[in-house]
Amino acid sequence: MALKLPIFMDSHSTTPVDPRVLEAMLPYFTERFGHPGSRNxxxxWEAEKAxxxxxxxxxxxxGARDPKEVVFTSGGTExxxxxxxxAAEMYREKGTHIVTTAIEHRAVLDxxxxxxxxxxxxxxxxxxxxxxxDPEAIRGxxxxxxxxxxxxxxxNEIGTLQPIAEIGKVAKERGVLFHTDATxxxxxxxxxxxxxxxxxxxxxxxxIYGPKGIGALYVRRKNPRVRIAPIIDGGGHERGARSGTVPVPLAVGFGTAAEICRExxxxxxxxxxxxxxxxxxxxLSSVDEVYLNGHPEKRLPHNLNVSFAYVEGESVLMGVNKEVAISSGSACTSATLEPSYVIAALGVDPELAHSSIRFGLHRFNTEEEVEYVGGRIVEVVIRLREMSPLYELAKEGVDIKSMRWKAE
Ligand SMILES: Cc1ncc(COP(=O)(O)O)c(C=O)c1O
Known part of the structure; x- marks a missing residue:
């Protein structure tokens, strides 16, 4: 079969809706349009059941014990x-300190x-x-x-999987609540x-191959019972945790997507x-001086993040963006030309932070697509390096870091 371009390989930003998900959703836009709060x-009843x-x-x-622990929201950010x-509002009397990490998504950092x-x-x-x-750094x-x-x-950039169970243990030992952004x-x-x-x-x-505009927050109800103050006031939907009518078709899509993923x-x-x-x-076998960002094993199975020395990530994107959808840094920050704060937090050379490229494979990618994308990336990087005086100097053995640049 002929390859269809452009090829989407940016699944950390979003994923296509699975046709089975769409099919499950459709009746809830038309004949099953009820309001889940209409009790009479x-x-x-049909909408509430769905x-x-x-x-x-x-x-x-x-792995939640009780479906009531799942609160529907508009997405990961919310x-x-x-x-x-x-949690901050609810437990303010208890304390005013929060522990997080330098590489969280902006929805946590901001x-x-x-x-x-x-x-x-x-x-x-x-x-x-x-x-x-390091869980011990969290403890400390x-x-x-x-x-x-x-x-x-x-x-979301390097796919690194954190030692969540160990951090959960530390949190329990110290009697502190533990939130994880598992988007x-x-x-x-x-x-x-x-x-x-x-x-x-x-x-x-x-x-997860579901619709945009819906997410969830799991809120533990037992051992301990966690309480959170709502940030949206109104009709008291979602047991008071999140007011606003639940978008039934989106919820149905989310549920179907979750089931397909689990199975x-x-x-x-x-x-x-x-x-x-x-x-x-x-x-890695076709170009030199390419570096893997993140942990080689403890990472999401569909994530690949690499930096090509002497090549700007943005230039690679421009070289392929009519045929291949990938990203440099996070999709949310790729409008700016700041180096990725996640890659910078790894302690890598700032030049390499500027040259990171993220691939996110998804359910519908094929072997042919992977072959094509690999081939095109290699071609573009080789071409960009042929035009790079820095790369040429480095290959001649010049220590670029010790060079002095003259401003004129
Ligand atoms: C780790 C992480 N948290 C939160 C979000 C925001 O999710 P949403 O787009 O559903 O608001 C994203 C999206 O990129 C993400 O990757």
Whole structure:
């Protein structure tokens, strides 16, 4: 079959809706249009049943004991806001300190900054060269004022999977609530809120072949019972945690997407890891001075993040962007030309932080697509280096770092 261009390989930003998900959603736009809060007629009962079934499917995917622990929101960003702001407001009397990491998504980091302005203290625990957070560093950051730890499950740029169960253990030992932004991990790798000691968990439908505009926050109801203050006031939907009518078709889509992910996870993860490894091997074996960002094993099976020395990430993107959708740095920050703060936090050379490229494979990518993308990236990098005086000097043995540049 002829290859269809452009090829999408940017699945950390979003994923296509699975046709099975769309099919499940469609009746809820038309004949099953009821409001889940309408308690006194069949339209409402049908809608409520559909929302509850979706809630149960999401609960099952993340190992939650009780579907009531799943609160629907508009997406990962809102879930992060609700977790941090909701816990901060509810437990303010208990303490005003939060522990998080330097490589969180902006939906956590920017909330943390806002809370700092409101009188909270926040510790940003650094990560190692491989992007891993040390649970002992988390333990060391906890004070008697700490009310919340927030550590992402999988990073959205480098895919690094954090030692979540170990951090959950530290949190329990110290009696501190534990939130994880699992937007990139849920549906891709096993997540179990019970076994991993997670009290609050963020996830989002559009990262798992579901629709955009819906996400969820898991809020533990037992051992301990976690309480959060709502950030949206109104009709008291979602047991008072999040007012606003639940978008039934989106919830149905989210539930269906969760079920498909749960049923096919081992096979899908293995297939994507095989394709990802093929892409990685092609790139690493065809060009020199290419560096893998993040941990080589402890990462999402569909993630690949590499830096090409002497080549700007943006130039690589421009070289392929009519045929291949990939990104340099996070999709959310790629409008600016700042080097990625995640790659910078790994302690790599700033030049290399500028040259990072992220690939995110997805359910519908094929072997042919991977071959094509690998080939095109290699061609573009080789061409850009042929035009790079720095690369030429480096190949002649000149130590570029010690060179003095004359401003004229
Ligand atoms: C780790 C992480 N958290 C939160 C979000 C935001 O999710 P949403 O787009 O559903 O608001 C993203 C999206 O890129 C993400 O990768």
């Amino acid at each position: 007629h069949p339209f409402g 929302v509850d079934e979706a809630r149960a499917k999401i609960a099952r995917l993340i 879930s992060d806001n609700l977790a941090l702001k909701g 909330v943390a900054r806002r809370l700092e302005k409101q009188g909270f203290a926040v510790t940003y625990v650094p990560v190692g060269h491989d992007g891993l957070v 950051a906890i004070t008697d004022k700490t009310i919340l730890i927030s550590v992402m499950f999988a990073n 990139q991990a849920v549906g891709k790798v096993p997540v179990d809120v019970e076994a991993m000691g997670i009290d609050l968990l963020t996830c989002s439908a559009h990262k 096919g996870m081992p096979e899908e993860a293995a297939r994507l890891a095989r394709l990802r490894d093929a892409l990685q091997d092609k790139i």
